[in-house]
Amino acid sequence: MSDHLSDGVSSGVTTPQETVERALALSEADGCVVIVDEGSTANLRFAGNTLTTNGVARSSRLTVISVVGAGVGVVSRSAVRDGQLADVVAAADRAAREARPSEDARPLVEADAAGSAGAGWDRPVEPTSIDVFGEFAPALGEAFAAADASGRKLYGFAEHIVTSTFVGSSTGLRLRHDQPTGRLELNAKSADLARSAWTGVSTRDFADVDVAALDATLTRRLDWAKRRIDLEPGRYETVLPPTAVSDLMIYLYWSSGARDAADGRTVFSRPGGGTRVGERLSPHPISLYSDPAHAGIACTPFVVAHASGREQSVFDNGMPLGRTEWISDGTLANLVQTRHSAELTGLAATPQIDNLVMEGPAGGRSLEEMVASTERGLLLTCLWYIREVDPQSLLLTGLTRDGVYLVENGEVVGEVNNFRFNESPVDLLGRLTEVGASVPTLPREWGDWFNRAVMPPVRVPDFNMSTVSQAS
Amino acid sequence: MRQIDPDFLALPLRRLADAALQRARDLGAEHASFRLERVRAETLRLFDARLEGSSDADDLGFAVRVIKDGTWGFASGIELTAEAAARAAEEAVRVAAVSAPINREPVGLAPEPVYDDVTWVSAYDVDPFDVPLADKTALLAEWSSGPLGRADHVSASLMQVKEQKFYADSAGTVTTQQRVRLHPVVTAMKTDGDRFDDMRTLAPPVGRGYEYLTGAGWDFPAELAELPDLLDEKLKAPSVEAGRYDLVVDPSNLWLTIHESIGHATELDRALGYEAAYAGTSFATFDQLGSLHYGSPVMNVTGDRTVEHGLATVGWDDEGVAGQSFDIVREGTLVGYQLDRRMALLKGLGRSNGCAFADSPGHMPIQRMANVSLQPAPDGPSSEELISRVERGVYILGDKSWSIDMQRYNFQFTGQRFYRIENGRLAGQLRDVAYQATTTDFWRSMEAVGGPGTYVLGGAFNCGKGQPGQVAPVSHGAPAALFRGVRILNTVQEGGK
Numbered sequence: 001m002s003d004h005l006s007d008g009v010s011s012g013v014t015t016p017q018e019t020v021e022r023a024l025a026l027s028e029a030d031g032c033v034v035i036v037d038e039g040s041t042a043n044l045r046f047a048g049n050t051l052t053t054n055g056v057a058r059s060s061r062l063t064v065i066s067v068v069g070a071g072v073g074v075v076s077r078s079a080v081r082d083g084q085l086a087d088v089v090a091a092a093d094r095a096a097r098e099a100r101p102s103e104d105a106r107p108l109v110e111a112d113a114a115g116s117a118g119a120g121w122d123r124p125v126e127p128t129s130i131d132v133f134g135e136f137a138p139a140l141g142e143a144f145a146a147a148d149a150s151g152r153k154l155y156g157f158a159e160h161i162v163t164s165t166f167v168g169s170s171t172g173l174r175l176r177h178d179q180p181t182g183r184l185e186l187n188a189k190s191a192d193l194a195r196s197a198w199t200g201v202s203t204r205d206f207a208d209v210d211v212a213a214l215d216a217t218l219t220r221r222l223d224w225a226k227r228r229i230d231l232e233p234g235r236y237e238t239v240l241p242p243t244a245v246s247d248l249m250i251y252l253y254w255s256s257g258a259r260d261a262a263d264g265r266t267v268f269s270r271p272g273g274g275t276r277v278g279e280r281l282s283p284h285p286i287s288l289y290s291d292p293a294h295a296g297i298a299c300t301p302f303v304v305a306h307a308s309g310r311e312q313s314v315f316d317n318g319m320p321l322g323r324t325e326w327i328s329d330g331t332l333a334n335l336v337q338t339r340h341s342a343e344l345t346g347l348a349a350t351p352q353i354d355n356l357v358m359e360g361p362a363g364g365r366s367l368e369e370m371v372a373s374t375e376r377g378l379l380l381t382c383l384w385y386i387r388e389v390d391p392q393s394l395l396l397t398g399l400t401r402d403g404v405y406l407v408e409n410g411e412v413v414g415e416v417n418n419f420r421f422n423e424s425p426v427d428l429l430g431r432l433t434e435v436g437a438s439v440p441t442l443p444r445e446w447g448d449w450f451n452r453a454v455m456p457p458v459r460v461p462d463f464n465m466s467t468v469s470q471a472s
Numbered sequence: 473m474r475q476i477d478p479d480f481l482a483l484p485l486r487r488l489a490d491a492a493l494q495r496a497r498d499l500g501a502e503h504a505s506f507r508l509e510r511v512r513a514e515t516l517r518l519f520d521a522r523l524e525g526s527s528d529a530d531d532l533g534f535a536v537r538v539i540k541d542g543t544w545g546f547a548s549g550i551e552l553t554a555e556a557a558a559r560a561a562e563e564a565v566r567v568a569a570v571s572a573p574i575n576r577e578p579v580g581l582a583p584e585p586v587y588d589d590v591t592w593v594s595a596y597d598v599d600p601f602d603v604p605l606a607d608k609t610a611l612l613a614e615w616s617s618g619p620l621g622r623a624d625h626v627s628a629s630l631m632q633v634k635e636q637k638f639y640a641d642s643a644g645t646v647t648t649q650q651r652v653r654l655h656p657v658v659t660a661m662k663t664d665g666d667r668f669d670d671m672r673t674l675a676p677p678v679g680r681g682y683e684y685l686t687g688a689g690w691d692f693p694a695e696l697a698e699l700p701d702l703l704d705e706k707l708k709a710p711s712v713e714a715g716r717y718d719l720v721v722d723p724s725n726l727w728l729t730i731h732e733s734i735g736h737a738t739e740l741d742r743a744l745g746y747e748a749a750y751a752g753t754s755f756a757t758f759d760q761l762g763s764l765h766y767g768s769p770v771m772n773v774t775g776d777r778t779v780e781h782g783l784a785t786v787g788w789d790d791e792g793v794a795g796q797s798f799d800i801v802r803e804g805t806l807v808g809y810q811l812d813r814r815m816a817l818l819k820g821l822g823r824s825n826g827c828a829f830a831d832s833p834g835h836m837p838i839q840r841m842a843n844v845s846l847q848p849a850p851d852g853p854s855s856e857e858l859i860s861r862v863e864r865g866v867y868i869l870g871d872k873s874w875s876i877d878m879q880r881y882n883f884q885f886t887g888q889r890f891y892r893i894e895n896g897r898l899a900g901q902l903r904d905v906a907y908q909a910t911t912t913d914f915w916r917s918m919e920a921v922g923g924p925g926t927y928v929l930g931g932a933f934n935c936g937k938g939q940p941g942q943v944a945p946v947s948h949g950a951p952a953a954l955f956r957g958v959r960i961l962n963t964v965q966e967g968g969k
Contacts, residue, residue, distance in 0.1 A: 050576035055546035057834035076529035079550035100523045141573040155749035157939040187749035271666045308525035387875040395967040399877045422966035448941045471879035
């Protein structure tokens, strides 16, 4: 590969749209897909009522996917300048010519198959900046002052990301999507760090973030924790809030690849061969679905695949995405598929989508109403360090974090110790005794990678708290 | 010794650094640093000897970090011109200004000697990016279809990374470095009736070149030849009976326990609360430095950024601090933390021990893990001798599932292979095993560590920490070790079955 740059002789920065057109024109492969991702981020991080780190960053990534026969070559480079474009395309073309046949090779998606998704090709990119925190940062400063005055410490992270993705192909695709992603995580601790409470919100622009209201919620929970009650490990009736449900359901979703299921490797494998699609997982009319157009959590409405793998194919780039039911009326309805794996499994091609919604029966109660109707049980704040123990049962282990509260006769009576749990979200679906009203939520553990979720609180009659964690 | 690639040195490193640092000075920054880096990563995946996917990506850009009026400011850019570097310096100062209202702890840095135009290259012979993709694909296909053809399915992957960094700061330090790492993994899968299982190679990720795949540092043909029989035995193995057992833990498993329960627990930023809302804090609080009874007297743990082929090994860190080796636990007592320059000054510890790292040009350096390693006993026993001391126990090899709480107390790990130990001998494989303990209980139960002959450097490419999230490569050396009376779970029973 030639040098990335000779300083002072660069020929200027082209727009992402121009880069796509030029790269497609340069490719001598049988087919070509070009993806340009333009990213910008701004963040503030804080601990103990003071700033710890901050920053702004820009990124620009060009991915050229060349196809020669059934061979594919993929080359991604960042900060590519005009003079280097030909080298990147030539490298992808060369890799495609030298590649072994790709098992997922299919005709590239045609422009007319993409439908109306991804419009607005010609608009300029509008990056974020540190100014997105122009009103938020002073409000946070006020919260720090209030926390100082009342003997609390605030910790957390605020981040805003804007990614503009452009997908063009030799088959005529010209698709574009702008994705704002923001979140605030706020953690309050008592001065001696013995009590801890957490809350978080997803946001598209920080205009809707009310720091004072979130801080008030945390203050209430720290007050709940002033009475400490030690409990032994065991199975407890447990109310999981939406964030905890989201982390479990996201793991279930990530584990729902059709290819692995068909190969007998996952909880969605049918004993003796095939998948469990069509099998009832819950007695409740639960839906688990993704929808790129879902209000408040809208996401990319077409496939963007930078590399092929078990659950995505570069040949599927540009496929339109619509509402996809993974679990419908309590029954496993679809698994994550490429066109290739769909042919292997005989099921519909249903690619992964970047949001997730779980809904129970109509009329579900709020978290507060569910707590008020609890005779004796645990109310969790969130789950942490969730890892897979057994893929075939999808047994997960992890910890409770930042507040486990004992509820008696509809009231929180104190905070109990943290626990390590061992549970399978698939098994839980079959044991739920209540599914509440779904609300937007920030996944505590997976929010770095999966930010858009709408989830209900749920009640589990016998959640397996395997052992006590001394962490507070 | 290999040299830094000419195409990286041909980039306008100094011109951009001079422009950024000068602008930062002009704007009144007390300290400024400039980092330009290129990280190239290639991944290759095969399934049943057929190419499943490959990617070849790089990340090129630069970063400017300033301290202005005692507040950090950070900005990065991708346009490699002096004008863009100066703009990034301006932006970093602006970030510091916007952040000032929420900064109540002025930032200072521990002193470090100036290193003027020094270079370092990691220890490798063959640059994996010089090897044609077709050759690498052919080797993985050969590995997948040899003795492993008896498995139902075989996946094979190879991750390769080349990291090139140029660093300059306002004190005058200028460093240029290049390092290479790679991680080959082969997994065999098989179904026996309704029972599915898999087993993968124990070969660790290393800071070596392509020679690692062709005989230097690991015997892949020998390991691959063993896998089918080992997997067959695992499929037919009995399920473990839950209870307390003595454990002999192989370094292929113990490295991860070290990583989670010692490596992260002795990061001073965690102990001070900087990670409290995310990765968590540590039970090993600063007030216990020099007194915490971390483990048994045979426990000696070091941190280093110097060991050959180590994944966290560098010449200088991302704050211009020279790589060092230091004690963390000595004869069972906590004696040191991993530091960056800010924390070293804040806590009066003198010099930083060089643990600042940023995983990309778009991210700020934070305190990341050194190669944290459990030291072997100079005349220590072999693995067989450790096993011979156990009447009823389990011998564990290879890592798999892991989880630990946010203060590093309570952990649970599984593995690749588990053997029943009866009266000092291995008595066949077991299934469905996890071990669960509290960190200090576990390390205090360590009765013996093996000798140098049992010592292996394990590790991972993907240690996660910080917000925005960053990944770091890190190695952990470990001997085999003997633990008494550890809680073993049956994972099927844990799932309520």
